[in-house]
Structures are given as C-alpha cells and as structure tokens.
Amino acid sequence: MTTDEARAELGTLLGVPPEGTGAAIGVTVPCDRWTEAATFARHSLGCGFFSFLTVVDWKTEGLEVIARVENLDALFSLTMKTRLEPGLTTCPSIMAVYRGADWMEREAFDMFGVVFEGHPDLRRILLPDDWVGHPLLKSYAVDTPYPPYR
Amino acid sequence: MSIPRDSLLHPTVGDPSPPRVITELDYAGTERLTMNMGPQHPSAHGVFRAVLTLEGETVVAVDAVLGYLHRCHEKLAETLTYVQYPTIASKTDYVAAMTSELAYVMAAERIGAIDVPKRAQYLRVLVAELQRIASHCLWLGTWCMDMGGALGGGATIFLYCIREREVVLDLFEALVGARLLYGFHQMGGVRYDLPAGWVAQCRAATDLIEARILEYESMLEDNDFFMMRTQGVGVISREVAETVGISGPLLRGSGVAYDIRQAAPYSSYEDFTFSVPSQPAGDCFARYRVRMDEFRQSIRIVRQIVDGLPEGPISSRPGVKSVVQVRIPKGEAYARVEGPRGEVGCYLIADGGPKPYRMKWRGASFSNLAVLPHIIPGHKVADVVAIMGSVDPVFGEVDR
Numbered sequence: 054m055t056t057d058e059a060r061a062e063l064g065t066l067l068g069v070p071p072e073g074t075g076a077a078i079g080v081t082v083p084c085d086r087w088t089e090a091a092t093f094a095r096h097s098l099g100c101g102f103f104s105f106l107t108v109v110d111w112k113t114e115g116l117e118v119i120a121r122v123e124n125l126d127a128l129f130s131l132t133m134k135t136r137l138e139p140g141l142t143t144c145p146s147i148m149a150v151y152r153g154a155d156w157m158e159r160e161a162f163d164m165f166g167v168v169f170e171g172h173p174d175l176r177r178i179l180l181p182d183d184w185v186g187h188p189l190l191k192s193y194a195v196d197t198p199y200p201p202y203r
Numbered sequence: 204m205s206i207p208r209d210s211l212l213h214p215t216v217g218d219p220s221p222p223r224v225i226t227e228l229d230y231a232g233t234e235r236l237t238m239n240m241g242p243q244h245p246s247a248h249g250v251f252r253a254v255l256t257l258e259g260e261t262v263v264a265v266d267a268v269l270g271y272l273h274r275c276h277e278k279l280a281e282t283l284t285y286v287q288y289p290t291i292a293s294k295t296d297y298v299a300a301m302t303s304e305l306a307y308v309m310a311a312e313r314i315g316a317i318d319v320p321k322r323a324q325y326l327r328v329l330v331a332e333l334q335r336i337a338s339h340c341l342w343l344g345t346w347c348m349d350m351g352g353a354l355g356g357g358a359t360i361f362l363y364c365i366r367e368r369e370v371v372l373d374l375f376e377a378l379v380g381a382r383l384l385y386g387f388h389q390m391g392g393v394r395y396d397l398p399a400g401w402v403a404q405c406r407a408a409t410d411l412i413e414a415r416i417l418e419y420e421s422m423l424e425d426n427d428f429f430m431m432r433t434q435g436v437g438v439i440s441r442e443v444a445e446t447v448g449i450s451g452p453l454l455r456g457s458g459v460a461y462d463i464r465q466a467a468p469y470s471s472y473e474d475f476t477f478s479v480p481s482q483p484a485g486d487c488f489a490r491y492r493v494r495m496d497e498f499r500q501s502i503r504i505v506r507q508i509v510d511g512l513p514e515g516p517i518s519s520r521p522g523v524k525s526v527v528q529v530r531i532p533k534g535e536a537y538a539r540v541e542g543p544r545g546e547v548g549c550y551l552i553a554d555g556g557p558k559p560y561r562m563k564w565r566g567a568s569f570s571n572l573a574v575l576p577h578i579i580p581g582h583k584v585a586d587v588v589a590i591m592g593s594v595d596p597v598f599g600e601v602d603r
Contacts, residue, residue, distance in 0.1 A: 076467070077537075101442070101445040101446060102446075102448060103445070104448055104546065104548065104565060105548065105565040105570070109552060109561050110561070121537065121550075125459055128466050132537070151448070152443070152446045153446060153447045153448035153573060155573065156569065156570075164277070178269055178270065179269060179273045179602055179603075180270060188278055189275075189277055189278055195278065195282055
C-alpha cells in the first residue's frame with residue numbers, strides 16, 4: 054500500500070475525496086460514517102498506529118472531531134475529521150477499532166463534553182470528577198467561576 | 204536455624220491473651236484486594252495514582268488516575284501569543300524541555316511558511332540530541348533506583364547518571380543561562396548562538412558520557428537480578444504497541460524501527476548519519492537496550508554537528524520586541540518531533556491573529572502510559588515498578 058494507492062482507495066472504496074498533500078492524507082466524513090472510516094483506515098489502508106484524537110470548537114458551526122492515524126510501514130498518515138451539528142455533542146466511539154482512543158476520547162469528553170457513544174468507560178480523565186463544565190469549549194471562561202477551583 | 208511459623212504468628216512471651224486470628228486470603232479463589240499505588244510513589248516519577256486490583260500478589264486490573272499536574276496547557280496556549288507560549292511549552296515535558304518548544308515553533312512556522320536558517324536548524328538538532336542524552340540519563344538512574352536493592356544499593360547508578368546529566372545541563376546553562384526550562388527556540392530560528400569555548404566543552408562532555416555508558420552497561424548486564432527483573436517482563440506486542448499509539452523507544456523496543464527523524468526528517472535531520480536501534484522482544488530489557496543504543500546515536504549526531512556547523516544567521520526574524528510581533532495566516536498544521544519519550548506533536552490551528560485558535564498537544568508520555576492497563580495484568584506487584592520505569596513517563600507531559 055503506497056500513499057497514492059491509499060488516496061485512490063479512499064476515493065473509490067470509501068467514496069470520500071482525499072485531501073491534504075504528500076504523505077499527510079486528510080479525509081472528512083459525516084458523523085454517522087466515523088466508525089466506518091476508522092475501520093477502513095485500520096484494516097484496508099493498514100493505518101495501525103493511532104496518533105491522537107481531539108476536538109475543535111468552531112463556536113456556532115459546531116464541534117469537529119479529529120483523529121490522526123498512521124501506516125508505519127508505508128510512511129503515510131491519515132487525518133480523519135468529522136463535524137458534529139451545532140448544538141450536538143454525541144459522536145460514535147472508535148475505541149473498538151483503536152485501543153488508543155480510550156484515553157483520548159475520555160480526554161475529549163473531559164475538555165469538550167463530547168459523548169462518545171459506545172465507549173465503555175467514559176468518565177473524566179484529567180480533571181476531578183466534581184469539576185463543572187468543559188474548559189476547552191470557547192464558551193468557557195479562562196478563569197473558572199466555580200469554587201473551590203478559583 | 205528455622206523458626207516455626209506458628210511462633211511468629213502467635214507470640215507467647217508476656218502476652219496471656221488468646222492468639223490473634225489471622226485469616227489468609229484464599230489465593231485459589233476469588234478474593235481480591237484493591238491496592239492504591241500513589242499518588243506519591245517514587246516509582247511514578249511524578250504524581251500518578253494506579254489503583255491495582257490484586258489476586259494474591261498478582262495484578263489482575265489497573266485503573267490509572269491522572270491529572271494531578273494538569274495545568275490546561277491547551278487553554279493557556281489560546282490565551283498567549285506565538286511569542287509568549289514557546290517558553291511555557293517547555294513546562295509540558297520538563298525533563299526534555301527543548302523538545303516541546305521545538306514542536307510548537309515548528310507547527311507555527313509550518314503554517315506561516317517561515318524559513319529557518321541552516322545554522323539555526325543545526326543548533327536545534329544539537330540541543331535536541333543533547334536533551335535526549337540528558338533525559339535518558341535521568342530515566343536510567345531513576346528506573347534502576349526503582350528496582351532498588353536488587354542492584355546492590357540502588358542509588359549507586361542513580362547518582363552516576365545524575366552526575367552525567369549534570370555535564371549536559373552545564374552545556375545548556377552556558378548556552379541559554381538556564382538548566383531546566385530553556386526558552387531556546389523562537390519563530391524562525393533560535394535565540395542564542397554558541398558562546399566561545401562551548402564546542403570544546405561539548406566534545407569533552409560527549410567523550411565522557413560515551414565512556415560512562417559502557418560502564419553502566421557492564422554494571423547492569425553483569426547483574427543477574429537486573430536481567431531477571433527486566434527480561435520477559437512487561438512484554439508489549441507490536442499489535443498492541445501500534446493500536447494504543449505508543450511511540451519512541453517503547454515502539455522500537457517492540458520491533459518497529461520507526462523514528463520520525465528518519466521517517467519524516469525535520470530540521471535537517473536528513474544531513475546526518477545515524478541508525479535507528481530496535482529490538483524485537485518488547486520487554487523491559489528491550490526498551491533498555493534501545494535507549495542505551497540511542498545514547499550512542501545521539502552522541503554520533505552531536506559530533507557531526509559540532510564538526511560541520513555552518514556559518515550564518517541563527518534566526519530569520521528579528522529579535523523579540525513585542526509579544527504580538529508574530530502573526531501567522533489562517534491555517535492548520537501538525538508538527539511532530541522525535542522526543543526522548545517518543546512522538547511529541549503539536550496540532551495548531553491559526554486564525555490570523557497573534558494567538559492560536561486551538562492548540563493540541565500530543566504528549567508522548569500520555570499515549571505511552573495508556574499501554575499500562577494492557578500489559579500490567581498478570582504481573583506481580585514488584586514488576587509494576589519495573590514496567591512503569593521502563594515506560595519512562597513524565598507527568599508534566601501526561602497531564603499537560
């Protein structure tokens with residue numbers, strides 16, 4: 054599997070146009086195809102290495118979930134993105150596909166409040182259990198108003 | 204002389220009360236014990252709590268409790284400018300501060316298409332490799348101290364390693380004036396050039412460390428206790444390594460010869476000759492071997508740089524006069540560097556202003572630590588310490 058073959062397969066088999074340049078392939082999928090895209094990346098493209106998963110808060114345009122995986126033999130990476138509808142905070146979990154998504158999804162839940170459906174143990178990871186709010190949301194004040202943390 | 208077991212359990216001297224009833228746990232059955240390891244535990248190398256579920260002396264489950272050092276670097280980065288943040292970035296992985304600074308400035312330079320002069324690129328590699336040596340020294344020392352008495356006193360090798368790390372820190376002090384957190388990198392280059400006499404000091408330091416590494420190896424590998432406690436312990440298969448996303452010496456210790464410095468060279472790494480050590484076994488000993496070989500490869504790179512350092516400017520941008528001096532256009536980039544602990548990545552989204560819109564740290568230690576629940580079950584409690592040390596987590600980077 055080379056980078057070019059991976060690009061071609063993304064277009065023909067998964068039916069989404071590949072983006073990005075060189076060995077850094079990007080792909081944007083709708084939310085309901087998130088798990089399917091991850092499975093495709095792992096089993097068809099050979100991207101076995103899980104790099105990271107994160108979320109970006111685009112304010113009124115909704116949250117965007119981003120995951121980056123890599124094929125360590127063919128030396129290309131795939132950055133998958135999916136946009137959640139404004140106001141929605143649920144996204145399918147890809148933990149069953151990549152075990153590394155376990156802690157990363159917990160962190161994303163902790164920081165953004167995104168609920169990953171299918172994650173067996175979704176709880177806060179970095180912040181205390183009694184923390185109020187999700188700090189990396191743009192609506193969250195830099196200086197938390199909640200005692201005892203302020 | 205053997206002491207009858209009963210006399211220990213039921214002391215008879217001076218105590219007329221009936222013997223205490225001691226209930227032994229039923230090891231063959233389902234009796235389980237929850238043991239709290241940490242948050243203040245020397246083998247954690249920071250503040251980390253592992254809730255172990257034991258069956259007898261064997262661990263059957265691990266729940267990791269993180270976040271004690273959480274400072275929300277990602278929110279902080281959104282409130283600080285591109286000029287202000289690099290020095291703060293060094294506080295994520297404070298044992299290898301040069302690495303995280305480099306990842307951040309590289310991400311911003313990539314979006315802004317900012318050139319870095321050749322001399323600055325070489326200086327960046329130089330400090331990154333010296334940092335790797337210093338970081339591995341600390342890892343070896345603390346790890347061997349964790350395994351303690353088995354190594355004939357334990358603290359011996361720790362003190363040796365700290366002594367050698369000091370030599371590298373002296374070099375950094377001569378270069379930037381600081382010993383732990385540097386603020387060496389800036390957009391478009393580096394802040395400081397080598398002072399007079401530095402190169403000679405650097406050569407002497409690398410010669411010294413190269414000789415000492417050989418001493419450590421013979422000291423450790425001649426020690427049966429060390430071999431028994433590391434070989435076959437904490438095996439990570441290649442499949443688990445990849446799907447969990449561990450990187451650096453851990454990944455290479457599981458048989459994957461993958462190094463970002465060669466797979467996707469940055470900052471002129473392609474100019475240097477070095478090899479990527481890897482070991483197929485995946486156990487603690489394999490990870491130890493990989494890191495010991497990395498010492499030598501780092502020394503090799505450092506020598507190539509001081510021999511062939513090009514002349515020229517050290518930064519493509521003027522010195523910092525204002526905190527909003529750097530503005531980079533709209534865009535996003537992921538920059539990653541091979542830190543001492545693995546892939547340190549910075550995912551940056553810029554909106555055209557003086558501050559990033561969003562910044563994500565991919566901390567190598569965070570992903571590496573996530574492998575613990577997969578490999579610890581089945582081991583004895585004492586092995587947890589050996590395994591945790593071989594992972595080499597730095598909690599500033601785990602918790603960010």
